[in-house]
Amino acid sequence: MPKSRIRKKADFTPPPAKQATNIKLTSRSWVAPVMLALFLIGLAWIVVFYVTDGDLPITSLGNWNIVVGFGFIAGGFGVSTQWK
Secondary structure (H helix, E strand, C coil): CCCCCCCCCCCCCCCCCCCCCCCCCCCCCCHHHHHHHHHHHHHHHHHHHHHCCCCCCCHHHCCHHHHHHHHHHHHHHHHHCCCC
């Protein structure tokens, strides 16, 4: 039986190195303080509402004060998406 030819594999050549691209980071130093402030305002709003049995912060809103407090907290999460 005839012997098959042995194929020589090509030597491994690594792919060309990619050049690093500079990432332009803008100053977002305002994000963390605003985010924390919104979290704390929302938390304080809800706590004050419960501690005062609904008399504060705005009596006319009634139980909607909880929604306002969670709105501040949701705003804090919205601002947190800007953090890099």
